[in-house]
Amino acid sequence: MSDLRIGLVGTGGIGRTHIERVNTKLQGGKVVACADPAGAFGLSVAEKFGIKGYEDPIDMINDSKIDAIMCTTADPFHKKYVLASIKAGKYVFCEKPLAAKADECKEIVEAEIAAGKQMVQVGFMRRYDEGYKQLKAAVQSGKYGEALLLHCAHRNPAVPDDWDNSMAVENSMVHEIDVLRWLLGEDYATAQVVYGKSTNNGPKDLHDPQIMILTTKSGVRIDVESFVNNHKDYDIKCEIVCDGAVLNMPEPNYISVSAGAQKGRKQYTDCFQRFADAYDAEIQSWINATKEGRVDGPNAWDGYACQVAAAAASKARETQTVQPVVYDEKPELYK
Numbered sequence: 001m002s003d004l005r006i007g008l009v010g011t012g013g014i015g016r017t018h019i020e021r022v023n024t025k026l027q028g029g030k031v032v033a034c035a036d037p038a039g040a041f042g043l044s045v046a047e048k049f050g051i052k053g054y055e056d057p058i059d060m061i062n063d064s065k066i067d068a069i070m071c072t073t074a075d076p077f078h079k080k081y082v083l084a085s086i087k088a089g090k091y092v093f094c095e096k097p098l099a100a101k102a103d104e105c106k107e108i109v110e111a112e113i114a115a116g117k118q119m120v121q122v123g124f125m126r127r128y129d130e131g132y133k134q135l136k137a138a139v140q141s142g143k144y145g146e147a148l149l150l151h152c153a154h155r156n157p158a159v160p161d162d163w164d165n166s167m168a169v170e171n172s173m174v175h176e177i178d179v180l181r182w183l184l185g186e187d188y189a190t191a192q193v194v195y196g197k198s199t200n201n202g203p204k205d206l207h208d209p210q211i212m213i214l215t216t217k218s219g220v221r222i223d224v225e226s227f228v229n230n231h232k233d234y235d236i237k238c239e240i241v242c243d244g245a246v247l248n249m250p251e252p253n254y255i256s257v258s259a260g261a262q263k264g265r266k267q268y269t270d271c272f273q274r275f276a277d278a279y280d281a282e283i284q285s286w287i288n289a290t291k292e293g294r295v296d297g298p299n300a301w302d303g304y305a306c307q308v309a310a311a312a313a314s315k316a317r318e319t320q321t322v323q324p325v326v327y328d329e330k331p332e333l334y335k
């Protein structure tokens with residue numbers, strides 16, 4: 001079968017890395033066109049990559065020469081372009097979060113139900129990371145007893161000055177919300193966010209670090225530290241305390257450096273280094289599944305479920321209470 005002809009909307013940082021990855025590393029598809037809500041900017045990126053540019057992303061989505069869409073715009077535009085893709089009958093990969101709010105995600109779910117099939121994959125790339133895959137397989141094997149507690153951390157060197165308190169849950173820990181739900185194979189029951197003493201190094205409106213505490217429906221308790229101005233490295237941790245063993249995510253496979261009378265392993269400094277292989281595997285899997293006319297990754301319901309839990313955690317943080325996580329009933333299409 002010939003290459004999937006992909007149109008990408010949202011030519012910011014991650015959009016450009018995805019164009020590069022699809023067109024130089026992956027197989028079975030090519031980004032042949034791009035566009036951006038900030039029209040002229042999308043045209044300049046198209047010129048840089050030597051692909052077709054559209055001033056209006058909707059014209060690209062509706063063009064019969066485009067087979068499938070990647071949506072990598074800022075969050076507030078996701079719903080508009082994902083809905084337009086479904087309406088045009090095109091499979092769409094949408095960066096996380098699926099939409100800014102849970103009720104917008106629900107609109108996307110309803111559009112798929114009306115179309116009679118799943119068409120959306122959400123960009124939760126950690127599900128494709130070897131470390132998380134090994135942890136999931138170990139838990140599922142039953143060899144180590146049931147998972148009881150999880151201790152996780154999401155540490156980042158620095159974030160932009162406009163970050164406020166909401167971003168810790170909604171921009172960094174949403175990854176844990178998705179990947180741990182997938183890893184444990186169950187939904188959440190409650191969410192809470194507590195503060196430690198704050199660093200003075202970060203944005204003035206961000207209390208950093210924060211700890212999110214989730215419980216699952218079966219009672220597994222999860223704590224996730226988000227420390228996004230640690231001025232060191234990009235460090236993701238996941239430790240699972242089981243009923244007969246403790247499982248830890250493998251350390252990143254990076255070189256050891258001897259210098260200045262010290263020896264140590266280099267660390268990653270951002271998600272694009274740390275999860276490079278996971279992004280590749282994620283997008284390759286989307287291309288393969290799209291060509292077969294199916295969705296084979298985090299779907300629109302997962303995107304909705306994630307935003308429901310994130311909204312509960314955000315409310316818990318604002319009110320300093322424990323909040324229930326309450327999902328609508330899962331539709332037949334996603335069972």
Ligand SMILES: NC(=O)c1ccc[n+]([C@@H]2O[C@H](COP(=O)([O-])OP(=O)(O)OC[C@H]3O[C@@H](n4cnc5c(N)ncnc54)[C@H](O)[C@@H]3O)[C@@H](O)[C@H]2O)c1
Nearest residue numbers: 010011012013014015038041072073074075095096097123
């Ligand atoms: N899966 C992941 O790990 C991951 C990582 C990063 C971002 N994301 C998601 O991807 C989406 C896009 O994030 P991003 O980091 O690419 O955002 P970004 O800020 O780089 O770009 C977002 C938008 O900003 C505008 N913009 C950016 N640079 C511009 C320029 N030079 N001139 C004019 N306009 C410009 C464009 O409209 C662009 O679409 C978000 O939904 C985000 O949550 C996911």
